[in-house]
Structure formats: structure tokens, C-alpha cells
Amino acid sequence: MIISKQKPFEEILNFLKGKDKIFITGCSLCATSCMTGGQQQIDEMKNKLEEHGKTVTGTTVLDPSCHRLQVRATLKKQKVELASADAVLCMACGDGAQTVAAFAKIPVYPANDTLFIGEVERIGHFHEACKACGQCELGWTAGICPITKCAKSLLNGPCGGATNGKCEVDPDNDCAWVLIYNRLKEQDMLDTLLEIKGPKDYSKAAHPRKYVVGR
Amino acid sequence: MNLKEKLARGDFVITAEMAPPKGIDFGHIRECARAVKGRVDGVNVTDFQSAVVRASSLGGAKMLLDEGLEPIMQITGRDRNRIAIQGELLSAAALGIKNVLALTGDHPSIGDHPDARGVFDMDSVNILQAATKLMEGQDLNGNELSGTPEYFLGASVTPLYDPLELQIIKMKKKIQAGAKFFQTQAVYDIDVIRSFMDEIKDLNTKVLVGVIPLKSAGMAKYMNNNVPGIQVPDEIIERMRKAEDKTKEGLNIAAEFIEQIKEEKICDGVHIMAIGAEENVPTLLDMCGF
Numbered sequence: 001m002i003i004s005k006q007k008p009f010e011e012i013l014n015f016l017k018g019k020d021k022i023f024i025t026g027c028s029l030c031a032t033s034c035m036t037g038g039q040q041q042i043d044e045m046k047n048k049l050e051e052h053g054k055t056v057t058g059t060t061v062l063d064p065s066c067h068r069l070q071v072r073a074t075l076k077k078q079k080v081e082l083a084s085a086d087a088v089l090c091m092a093c094g095d096g097a098q099t100v101a102a103f104a105k106i107p108v109y110p111a112n113d114t115l116f117i118g119e120v121e122r123i124g125h126f127h128e129a130c131k132a133c134g135q136c137e138l139g140w141t142a143g144i145c146p147i148t149k150c151a152k153s154l155l156n157g158p159c160g161g162a163t164n165g166k167c168e169v170d171p172d173n174d175c176a177w178v179l180i181y182n183r184l185k186e187q188d189m190l191d192t193l194l195e196i197k198g199p200k201d202y203s204k205a206a207h208p209r210k211y212v213v214g215r
Numbered sequence: 216m217n218l219k220e221k222l223a224r225g226d227f228v229i230t231a232e233m234a235p236p237k238g239i240d241f242g243h244i245r246e247c248a249r250a251v252k253g254r255v256d257g258v259n260v261t262d263f264q265s266a267v268v269r270a271s272s273l274g275g276a277k278m279l280l281d282e283g284l285e286p287i288m289q290i291t292g293r294d295r296n297r298i299a300i301q302g303e304l305l306s307a308a309a310l311g312i313k314n315v316l317a318l319t320g321d322h323p324s325i326g327d328h329p330d331a332r333g334v335f336d337m338d339s340v341n342i343l344q345a346a347t348k349l350m351e352g353q354d355l356n357g358n359e360l361s362g363t364p365e366y367f368l369g370a371s372v373t374p375l376y377d378p379l380e381l382q383i384i385k386m387k388k389k390i391q392a393g394a395k396f397f398q399t400q401a402v403y404d405i406d407v408i409r410s411f412m413d414e415i416k417d418l419n420t421k422v423l424v425g426v427i428p429l430k431s432a433g434m435a436k437y438m439n440n441n442v443p444g445i446q447v448p449d450e451i452i453e454r455m456r457k458a459e460d461k462t463k464e465g466l467n468i469a470a471e472f473i474e475q476i477k478e479e480k481i482c483d484g485v486h487i488m489a490i491g492a493e494e495n496v497p498t499l500l501d502m503c504g505f
Binding site: 196 | 293297319320321322324325333335336337338339340341344345355371372373376377378380381382384385387388391392400443444
């Protein structure tokens with residue numbers, strides 16, 4: 001899931017300076033799960049904006065905000081509310097905001113900061129799990145991603161900087177390599193670690209990337 | 216006779232370590248270099264140690280070479296990608312610097328530019344691979360070089376690590392990638408290095424055990440709490456606490472350790488890291504009778 005976090009309200013208000021009529025969009029998927037762009041957060045945002053003298057011309061939870069065809073169709077259905085607005089406040093991830101911006105014809109402002117691809121530990125607790133490196137390494141790392149979970153993205157084992165299995169960069173984090181070692185040992189697969197990994201092919205992550213499914 | 220030849224012959228080898236200045240005044244490092252000239256077999260030049268901006272290791276290594284010492288140029292993967300690392304290695308070889316110690320590098324977050332982006336395009340193993348490839352007359356991607364550099368490659372290892380097997384797995388990879396010698400994190404407990412050497416006896420490599428002379432009991436406690444892989448035993452902290460001349464006692468402790476390592480042939484040599492007190496290294500060498 002794409003994990004997002006709502007920007008400070010002051011920053012949002014700063015974007016909307018001079019824009020009095022606002023159309024708000026949310027997203028049915030990740031931003032709903034992150035509680036940054038579901039119906040409830042849209043309603044709360046609407047109230048706050050109105051308290052600050054703004055008029056909200058309409059709202060919609062896009063299903064989802066990263067799907068061009070869906071976004072275009074939904075915005076078309078609400079074209080009257082959209083046309084009467086000065087700006088759109090998009091409560092989705094950075095991708096969702098760009099998709100809306102492609103169709104809105106008026107300025108689109110992000111309400112959220114997009115943080116990472118991660119998982120939900122429990123409600124309101126998220127951790128980063130994948131850096132979308134373009135060449136998944138999990139097959140030999142016991143299902144633990146060293147690109148994401150090692151602060152240096154090391155592929156040949158740990159640096160000397162772990163103490164009691166904790167990372168020196170942030171002692172709240174486990175050393176990814178100690179986790180990988182422990183799990184591979186449990187599975188009697190430590191030999192996997194002896195193979196040298198050459199420098200990673202970062203051309204696979206040269207952005208902007210695109211992908212078309214071949215037929 | 217150089218470092219490589221001495222290690223090959225089985226001599227007990229002594230290396231020291233110096234950091235290039237934060238600035239352009241090389242006076243202090245030059246003085247320290249002159250004070251140990253002819254008395255150590257190699258001097259590591261750190262590469263932006265602790266992720267702090269300084270003059271680079273290449274510049275420091277060249278200065279040592281000009282002073283008639285044998286530099287061991289440290290190079291990390293933190294600040295340079297594979298293009299820059301190979302270029303730096305080529306420049307080093309062209310300038311006559313042969314000993315290279317490959318390190319992954321501390322994270323920028325611990326340094327004086329914590330907002331910097333860490334590169335880590337290559338880790339220590341990959342740097343060794345790159346240098347080995349350059350020695351074959353080609354860059355990492357197989358493109359031909361004009362002239363073939365020669366390196367004597369080293370790497371680091373932390374003997375006090377849990378799980379130790381994980382350190383040893385990486386050590387094996389470093390050897391496979393071309394490392395011919397290892398320098399260790401500082402060790403204070405002779406049993407730690409003894410059991411480590413026993414664990415790796417089949418690897419058939421050269422190991423110089425790390426020594427950091429203590430300057431105070433507080434320094435020992437600080438390292439115990441903050442430096443991964445360093446553990447100063449309580450009885451040594453107590454000796455430092457009781458000592459009147461702390462510097463001298465720190466050097467005494469280091470000299471006793473070095474003598475024991477040499478007498479019992481536990482390691483192939485020692486690597487003295489004076490971290491900011493390089494002027495004490497000649498005294499320590501005197502005390503050890505080197």
C-alpha cells in the first residue's frame with residue numbers, strides 16, 4: 001500500500017490562499033486505509049475549510065485516484081461542482097494528485113505527503129517494506145527486503161554498525177541482516193548468504209519508469 | 216620491503232591510522248607521519264571518517280607517500296558511486312598508492328552533514344570486486360583500461376559481533392572478492408580476539424587486530440555505550456579510573472595487549488588507531504620495543 005500522511009493544515013491553507021471555492025477529492029484505496037483520504041477525512045477537511053471561510057463546492061472519493069479512466073469518468077459526473085471551484089484539494093497519494101491534476105483544468109493541491117510503500121501493522125501504524133527497486137531480491141533473503149530495511153541497502157550482509165541486532169542509524173530498527181540471518185538459519189538455508197551479490201542494476205529503477213504488459 | 220611482502224613473509228606487522236585535516240593545513244598529519252616514519256609498515260588514511268567532511272583519503276595518502284611512508288588508502292561506498300570509486304582507485308594507482316582498504320562507510324546521519332544522501336551504490340565487497348577487476352585491466356563492465364593497476368587489498372572485520380557467523384560469512388565474501396588482509400575493530404579483551412582467530416583459522420588470511428589507546432575511563436565507557444563492536448572490560452576501565460597519568464596508563468594497557476598478541480602469535484600484526492592523539496603513537500611504539 002502507498003502510505004500517506006496529511007500535511008499540516010497551515011501548509012494546506014497556504015496553498016489555498018486566494019482560492020475560496022474548493023473541490024475535494026479522496027481515494028477509496030490506500031488513502032482510505034491510511035485515514036488520509038476516505039469519506040470521513042474529507043468531511044473533516046470540509047468542515048475545517050469552511051471554518052476558515054472557504055466554500056466547498058463538492059467532494060468525491062475517487063475509486064481509486066490513481067486510475068485515469070475512473071478519475072476522468074467521476075470528475076465528468078461532477079463537472080458542475082468542479083467547474084464552480086477555484087482549486088482542487090486532493091486527499092490521495094502523489095500519484096492520485098497527479099492523475100486528478102491531469103483532468104481538473106484548475107490548480108490541484110496535495111493535502112497529503114506520500115511517505116512510502118509499506119504495510120499496516122495495526123490501525124495507524126505503518127512501516128516501509130518495499131522501495132520498488134525493479135528487481136525483487138526477496139527470493140534469497142528469507143522474505144525480508146535488505147534494500148528497504150537496511151539503512152544502507154546492503155546486499156552482501158551487514159555493516160559493522162549493529163549492536164544487539166539493532167541498527168546504529170536508528171536503534172528502534174532491527175538490523176535487517178540479523179533478521180535475514182536468523183530466518184535463513186531457521187530454514188537451514190544459510191549457504192544462500194555466501195554468494196557474492198555484485199553491484200545492483202539501478203538502471204531498473206531509473207525514473208520515470210513505465211511498464212506495458214506484453215501480449 | 217613493503218606491507219604486502221612483510222605479511223607474506225610472516226613478519227609481525229604494525230599499521231597506524233591518520234585522518235586528513237578538516238581544511239587544507241596538512242601540517243599536523245605531516246608531523247605525525249614524520250614521527251612514525253620507518254617505524255610502522257603502513258598508515259591508513261581515513262575516508263571522510265565518521266561521515267565528516269575533510270580532505271579526501273586520496274590527498275592524504277599522496278602526502279604520506281611523498282613523506283616516504285606507505286599509505287593504506289581507505290575508500291568507502293558512502294559518498295561515491297561505482298563510477299567515482301573506480302576513478303578514485305585508478306588515480307590512486309597512478310599516483311603510486313597500492314594498498315587499499317575497502318569499507319562500506321558510516322551512514323551520513325552520524326556525521327556533520329546528516330542531511331546528505333548516502334550513496335551505497337557499492338558495499339565493501341563490491342569495492343573489492345571492482346579493484347580486482349581493475350587489476351585485470353578492465354573496469355567493472357569489462358571495458359579495457361590503458362595500463363593495469365596493482366593493488367594490495369584489505370578490508371575490515373568486527374570480532375565482537377552477535378551473531379559472529381554473519382560477520383564471518385561476509386569476511387569470506389571479502390576474501391573471495393580479493394581482500395588479502397583484514398584490520399579489526401578495536402579489541403580490548405584478549406580472549407575475544409583469541410576465540411575470533413580460532414573461528415577463522417581455516418580462512419588463511421592475514422589479520423591485524425585493532426588497538427585504540429584509551430585516554431580516560433570516560434572514553435572507554437563512551438565507546439562501550441556508543442561504538443558498535445567495542446567492549447572495554449570493567450577491569451581495564453578500573454585501571455584507567457585509578458591511574459594518575461591517564462594517557463600513560465592507556466598506552467601501558469595498549470602496549471601490554473600488543474606484546475601479548477605478538478608473543479602468543481595470536482594475530483599477524485596490530486593496527487593502531489590513535490583517533491586524534493597520533494602524537495602518542497611513537498611513545499607506544501617505544502614501549503613495545505618496535
